Amino acid sequence: MVFVSAYLALSVGALAIAPVLGREPIPCVSESTFKMKSILFCALNRQYVTPELKAVLLDFSINMEQQFPDTTTLVLDANFPFISGFPLLPHLSHNDGRKVDLAFFYKDDSGFLNGITRSPIGYFAFENGPTECAENMITLRWDLAWLQMLWPDYDLEPRRMAHALQLLGEDERVGKVFIEPHLKSRLLAHNPKIRFQGCRAARHDDHIHLQL
Incomplete structure (x- = not known):
């Protein structure tokens, strides 16, 4: 009980302190155009970004909602509230x-499933496709084959996915976007910012990674 009470107090305090130190929380429960996918990310204090990145997400989500009404942008892991480098x-x-x-x-x-992902937290439901990564390579590229049978058989919504990658690629504030090459080809995402994260990193055919 002492630990839980202290953790809750620090988490609530972080909401007020983090903006002073240059990090802002992404909404956890919100009617706006973007929010965290799961309350779990908020409970673990993984919903913080710089003001500039939050502005990118807001602009992106507004554009997505204007282009495709009733579309909510779901955010997965972001960053902790304090200490760069951790x-x-x-x-x-x-x-x-x-x-x-x-x-x-x-x-x-x-049709489109607004606010719904194949897995409860948005990760680990992979879109299978060809890869150039060797099977015997030492890597964090896990397949989690035993999990895949648990997920519902939803398909990517191609118009929203293609538009999302186009928006991110054209945003001058965005430096890189990571997604698997087979999805880049499938969604006709030709912008050079959109690239493969490499074989030694985790798979990126279950989410989009972007950075300033």
Whole structure:
């Protein structure tokens, strides 16, 4: 009880203190155009970004909603509220408030599924496709094959996915966007900012990584 009470107090305090130190929280429960996918990310204090990145997300989500009404942008892991350089495991680079992951947009036979992802937290539901990575390479590129049968059989919503990558590629504030090459080809995302993260990093065919 002491630990839980102290953790809650520090988490609530971080909401007020982080903006003073250059990090702002992404909404956890919101009616706006973007919010965290899961309350779990907020409970773990993984919803903080720099003001500039928050502005990128706001502009992106507004454009997505204007182009495709009733579309909510779901944010996955962002960063911790304090201390640049402190790793947000298992990510290799989420350590300065300038990186964030976005959930894919999905559909089923009835149409677009707003606010819904294949997995409960948005990660680990992979879109299978060809890869140039060797199977015997030492890497963080896990496949989690045993999990895949648990996820619903939703498809990517191609119009929203293609428009999202186009928006991010054209935003001058965005430096890099990571996604698997087979999805880049499938979604006709030709902007050079949109690139492969490499074979030694985790797979990026379950989410979009972007950074300033």
